Amino acid sequence: MWQLHCFPLCPFSRKVRLALSEKGVAFELVRENPWEGSDAFYALNPAGRTPVLRDPGKPLTLIDSQAICEFFEETVDKAPLILGTAAQRAEIRRLVSLFDEQFFGEVTHPLLHERMKKRLILRTPPDSKLLRETMRLAHEHLDYIDWLIDNRRWLAGAQLTLADFAAAAQISVADYLGGIDWSGHDEAHGWYRVMKSRPSFRPLLVEKMEGIPAPAGYSDPNS
Numbered sequence: 001m002w003q004l005h006c007f008p009l010c011p012f013s014r015k016v017r018l019a020l021s022e023k024g025v026a027f028e029l030v031r032e033n034p035w036e037g038s039d040a041f042y043a044l045n046p047a048g049r050t051p052v053l054r055d056p057g058k059p060l061t062l063i064d065s066q067a068i069c070e071f072f073e074e075t076v077d078k079a080p081l082i083l084g085t086a087a088q089r090a091e092i093r094r095l096v097s098l099f100d101e102q103f104f105g106e107v108t109h110p111l112l113h114e115r116m117k118k119r120l121i122l123r124t125p126p127d128s129k130l131l132r133e134t135m136r137l138a139h140e141h142l143d144y145i146d147w148l149i150d151n152r153r154w155l156a157g158a159q160l161t162l163a164d165f166a167a168a169a170q171i172s173v174a175d176y177l178g179g180i181d182w183s184g185h186d187e188a189h190g191w192y193r194v195m196k197s198r199p200s201f202r203p204l205l206v207e208k209m210e211g212i213p214a215p216a217g218y219s220d221p222n223s
Contacts, residue, residue, distance in 0.1 A: 002027035005041065005052040007034070008209045009116060009176060011108050012065035012100070013051035014169035019069045019162060021200035022079045027053070035121060066096065069162055081162035092156045095163035103170045106137040111177040120211050131179075138179055145188035155191070168195040172204055176214050196221040 002020075004027050006013030020027055032041050034048050045052045045063050053062040062068045073082050082092050111134060114126035145167065148155050156163040171192060174180050182189040195201060205219040217223030 001055075003030045003054045003056065004028070005030045005032040005044065005054065006050045007032060008207045009112060009173050009212075010050045011104060011170045011173045012049075014172060014204055015065050015100075015162075015166050016051050016053065016068050017204065018165040018169060018200050019072065019081060021203075022081065022165070022198075023072055023076045024078050025072060025076060035117070066100065073162075081160075081165065083159065083161065084157065088157055092161045092163045095156050096166040099163070099166045099170050103141050103167070107134055107141060107174050107179060108170050110134045111174055111179040115177045115179075116209065116212060134179060135181060138174060139181070139185075142180075142182075142185040142188045145191065146185055149187040149191050164191075164195060168192060168201070172196075172201075176209070176218055177212070178215050193221060193223075 002025065004013065004016065004020075006017075006029060017027075032038075032050055032052070034041065034050055037048065041052070042048055044054060044061055047063070049063075051063075051065055051068065053068050054060070062071055069081070073080065082089050084092075110130055114131055114134075118124045118126055145155065152158070154160050154164050155167060171180060182192075196205065201221075205221075208214065
């Protein structure tokens with residue numbers, strides 16, 4: 001069986017978990033805290049980042065969330081997540097990149113540093129000024145999701161795609177860390193509630209990061 005090396009609040013691992021679950025690919029979770037820098041993990045991925053997906057029986061090791069998702073797009077026919085015309089597939093990949101890179105860089109990563117790393121590892125208080133700027137940027141991203149849902153059924157078009165799961169994975173981590181304010185974002189909030197209601201999302205909503213409680217409503221698909 002595939003083994004997914006990850007930690008609960010890794011947004012890229014969450015994207016992979018959602019994609020694998022949608023495709024019906026069985027896997028088990030292997031807890032890996034990259035900041036601990038274990039030799040065994042660095043042997044799997046010298047970059048020291050999650051996710052890493054490994055099949056010990058082959059052996060085969062896959063690294064990088066997008067590379068992993070593309071691998072299963074090419075090898076598993078069920079529930080295609082990068083589909084349509086060449087232009088439609090390009091739009092899906094554009095949005096995946098937007099959330100994997102820009103949303104992560106502007107919202108998820110600062111929240112992970114300020115509200116997870118500083119609390120659990122550095123034992124220092126968060127930077128309130130940086131958190132306010134992060135919340136401002138999160139509102140800008142939610143504005144864009146509002147616009148997309150106003151003009152499309154799903155983020156990339158008429159069908160559910162990897163773009164939706166990439167966005168939802170990032171937002172779910174930001175939401176867990178108290179970085180999402182849905183005020184004024186009814187379209188984005190409605191889309192996210194639908195994503196939370198999917199069976200593939202349920203394991204993420206019940207998983208906790210020790211020492212960091214989730215806010216009220218985080219695990220409620222209707223909230």
